[in-house]
Amino acid sequence: MSRLPIYLQILTEQAEHGTVGISSEQMAELAGVNAAKVRKDLSYLGSYGTRGVGYEVDYLVFQIRRELGLDHNWPVVIVGAGNLGHALAGYGGFGERGFPIGGIVDIDATLVGSTVAGVTVRHVDDLSEIVSAYEICIGVVATPAAAAQVAADLLVSRRDEHLELRSGDVEPADWRVGPQSGSRCGVADP
Numbered sequence: 001m002s003r004l005p006i007y008l009q010i011l012t013e014q015a016e017h018g019t020v021g022i023s024s025e026q027m028a029e030l031a032g033v034n035a036a037k038v039r040k041d042l043s044y045l046g047s048y049g050t051r052g053v054g055y056e057v058d059y060l061v062f063q064i065r066r067e068l069g070l071d072h073n074w075p076v077v078i079v080g081a082g083n084l085g086h087a088l089a090g091y092g093g094f095g096e097r098g099f100p101i102g103g104i105v106d107i108d109a110t111l112v113g114s115t116v117a118g119v120t121v122r123h124v125d126d127l128s129e130i131v132s133a134y135e136i137c138i139g140v141v142a143t144p145a146a147a148a149q150v151a152a153d154l155l156v157s158r159r160d161e162h163l164e165l166r167s168g169d170v171e172p173a174d175w176r177v178g179p180q181s182g183s184r185c186g187v188a189d190p
Helices: 004-016 024-031 035-043 057-067 083-090 124-133 145-157
Strands: 054-056 076-079 101-106 119-123 138-141
Touching: 004 024, 004 035, 004 057, 024 035, 024 054, 054 057, 076 083, 076 124, 076 145, 083 101, 101 124, 119 124, 124 145, 138 145
Parallel strands: 076 101, 076 138, 101 119
Antiparallel strands: none
């Protein structure tokens, strides 16, 4: 359900402000949809609202996080320790939302051994070891465009029982990085 992340963001902000309960009307106003749509969307999660009272914010946050698979960590490895890699690793929101940085790798010897956001940059040759040791689930390519294809292929080739392509994903031969007609998120339609 495409609106669940929006509801989660709204509810998380409300919880941070000490809100205990929220009505579908309040959520609808904050989400920019109508109250009936909010009630219908949330009904897919179960019966968590009370007529005339609304929803318990903390419990609804828990249920939405569970539905979105955010009730456990999804460790991340970043390939590329340059400006973008630094920025991504330095953003504390990833760890707070269940995406801790398990490793950062680069090919540049001047960056290997440095520390970025508390994580030591390792050589790209250590990628398989990092994926296994930290049970990495997500690989992020943060390299210059010229190296992105090689980095993407490297991630795909180093997958194991933790870092794997899911059904519907593309294989290395189909993997294309960069602007292409018909592409979504830098991956060409096979």
